[in-house]
Amino acid sequence: MAKMTGAVALAKMLEGYGVTHVFMVPAVLRRTMAELEASTGIHRLHVHGEASAAYMADGFARAARRPAICMAQVIGAHNLAAGLRDAYLAHAPVIAMTGGRDPATKFRKVYQEVDDIPSFEPVTKFNATIDDVRRIPDMVRQAFKVSVSGTPGPVHLQFRGNEGQIDQDEADLNPYVEPLFAAIPPFRPRPDPDAVKAALELLQAAERPVLVAGGGVRASNAAGELVKLAELLSIPVATSLNGKDSIPGSHDLSIGVVGTYSRGSANRLVKEADLVCYVGSETGSMTTAFWQVPTLDRAVIQIDINPENLGRNYDLKASVLSDAKMALLAMLDIADTKSAARRKGWIERVNAIKSQWREEYSSLMGSDAVPIRPERICSELSRHMPDDAIVVVDTGHGGMWMGGMYDLRTPGQSYIRSAGHLGWAFPAGLGAKCAHPDRPIVTFTGDAGFWYHVAEVETAVRWGINSVTVVNNNRSGNQSMRGFDRVYGGKQTEQARELWTFTDVNFARLAEQMGAVGLRVEKPGEFPAALAKALDAKRPVIIDVVTEIEAVAPGAVV
Template sequence: MSGHTGAEVVADMLDGYGVTHVFLVPAILRRTLAELERRHPHIARVVTHGEKSAAYMADGYARVTGRPGIAAAQVVGALNLAAGLREPFLAGSPVIALTGGRLPATKFRQVYQEIDDLPAFDPVTKFNGTIDDAGRFPDMLRHAFRVATSGPPGPVHLQIQGNEGQLDTAETDAEPIVEPGFARVPALRPAPGDDAVAEVLRLLAAADRPVIVAGGGVRASGAGAELIALAEALGIPVATSANGKDTIPGTHPLSVGVVGSYSRESANRIVGRADLVCFVGTHTGGMTTHFWAVPPIGTPAIQIDIEPTHLGRNYPLRAAICADAKAALARLLALSVHSGRPDRSAWLAEVDAEQAAWRERYREVLTSDAVPIRPERICGELTAALPADAVVLADTGHAGMWMAQFYDVTDPGQDYLRSAGHLGWAFSAGIGAKCGAPDRPVVVFTGDAGLYYHLGEIETAARRGINLVTVVNNNHGGNQSKRGFDRAYGGQGSEQSRELWTYRDVDFARIAGEMGALGIRVDKPGDLAPALDRALSAGRPVVVDVHTDIDVVAPLPVS
């Protein structure tokens, strides 16, 4: 093969790595897009209304499939794309961003729209590189997939010469290079050493009140089954980070819920009382530990992580395993037969009592018939309504708080994806997730504040027939900010302070209908279940606009 274009190489490599969708704001890599249509028409080109939402769609696609999501934008939109990469960078999601770059002949000459964007990608990528010769397309794309999928996954950026990446029109003799082993996460599974495994088992056996805290690394590794089996074998309750919420169903007897700042009270109380905490696949960051108060620094700790620099970063450790989560948990389970199961009946009874007390405390609001509707009731209805193979995405802010506390994953086949901190992520990410899992129900939970960010993407979903369900907690405000502004105003907000976090009461169901989706407005709690049933069977994009009580705020975390 000789005399072909860079566009042909790129198109063939994307196909070779199993890419099924490219999310972009045109115009970028025009020739490549044409080659995709000619050579690989099964690869969909999803044109979005913003570069940031393209990054979020690629992120949602990556998280649900384990394959790198591809986002692209011309040079003038590159900074917007970089802003979108903050989310997959913080969440550890494999996204590959392709942007245009400056031409050597016009640098520093005030060319229209031209700015050096490359430095902006350094803080939000694992690798940030340029392609300035068509012969480098194969090795640079190969490297991008290797970096995105190996070790802790994360985003990569490649800047391609030309404001629209016109380098892809150049001819080259370079051949496509595809390494199928780096087409999905985890590409490599480092195995644990048996000495380290034995020491962890010894410490777990000696503890009276151990707890496992499972993070996003368990999810990325696909290690939920091994986590549950080990917890059952050793009689250890499991808390999760928000990223790890779907690693154990919330209905499992050993599941205590999400711990940290966006948490369930009972989870924080149980982890806070532990005499040994085993962190698996979590950075032990501020959100998961409520700023290192749950558990308090000094609590005996064990950590298992694929990245050696994460080990002991925030908690001094009694033991550590540097390995893939699935490989480590499987080996712990295999060797646990030699350590026996200690009698933890008293500890597990204490855990059960704490869980029962939490359920009793919030039973009334989870089933409340109040009008306006309480957000807890929405979460309870979602728990009851969603199928065993559902993909659920939750925005940050109050949406993340409500779902972390009051929504339960009910089946190991369900996926739960949450924003790592960017309001507005969930809706666009849900579009990408539905592209990656077209045969599964995809349900987004966001607020009106979150939906406003990328409202125009309703049209994208309708135009492309991307049939996700978006549930909007519509209280015409960003009332997570209420407490903060009340404090700023001396403890009691004023009428004027409310303008800093309240909006008009908008009918998103009607807007959805105008954009080509199905809009369902819900004003009464009793209408939630039939609305969700209708939405899940509609066969088109749906916005379920639930009008809720603006005065209801999420419970604060305990420590």
């Protein structure tokens, strides 16, 4: 050990764990910020809001598959905690660092001070205080370890002092790092061979099975193994929203996203399945349309790294406790490919249902209507997205349109979505671009979502974060239209429409005023050229697409 400040130790550890960016709202850990400038290549990104900082770190963590850092001083800590909720729901390894109360002045009405620790408790796996500089090394190691182990998730460290001034203290410190915990997954628990055999026998005996790939497939980097098993056994694959990039939408066995924000063909086929096998999915309400797809009496198998998830919502015929990749590899080792022949009729049914869905929406996906139909935007994105692009998608109507209508074409394309917080996608897309500056990052959001963090356009310009953001601009939050229709008896008043409509704003012009590239698309045929121009711009780009306010995403087929 050597005598050093907490700031030096923290800077060395962040560098040792491979951290490249810190997303923060000052002022926090000031001495550490100076050390990061002096001794590392870590970028310190000052952004316009604590929730944005958390969302950027979240997007970075999901895109890079490694921990990302966000920070705020004590007065912004609650806002940072609110921003961690999406990372918690989506299991992203985000490490939040905040200033906190000094034991010497607790309960004396220090300016701006409240107890922030409780606000982090529901949205983190580990939530701790550092009141002695000697604890910085072991607590930082614990934070990285917890964030990536098992089911990943956020952690929070509160540093003593409203700005974390504990980092100025000196002590004999050993800032060693554990590289194993610099990315996910650090461990790959292997399955019980008997459990694998039991699950595989059920799959092979089924006449109408479906595999459902969840976010655990993505976390385990197990998409290749999942697709190979599906091909060997001739089993169609549905996905959750978190697992959407587990199989290209163009694959013959892909049936789409199942559940609430879904594709009708996927829900129909999962309803018809005689066996559903979930891989890395918590079987929550979004993936099952509130346990209607499939119903609770359906035969179900579940593979998961977290024992608490096994059988959480369904009575299981078999379960496998394992890392997803390890379980799928074990299945591939003993799979009986001859069993695929019994599913010839099922695959014919799958293709028929998929064709029916395409026919149902083909006119809308190819519509030349003005204002533009959102289905047409999704179709154009499917066709023109670069082969190595990362797509970042908001919740609400953005999640519904893209979950159901957008298809990935290649295994090299990635898909990341909000776990429920409108406005998440734009800052998360900036974080994803920081993680992969050489890959195209295209964010899809609506004007309702974009308004949340529009100030971060300036952040993107200032730091040269050259992502592309497509805004589905219908001058409203029209996902609320159905709900207000119900309470107003099917016919809304002008005063009722005020509750979900906005001022008509040209976001392209707004972007230009903030130093970004702004492109306005008012006719569907203009979109491919605008996207191509945006991808070549080498600057932050906002594509404002004027769309039909009455266009409402289809509800789940149950």
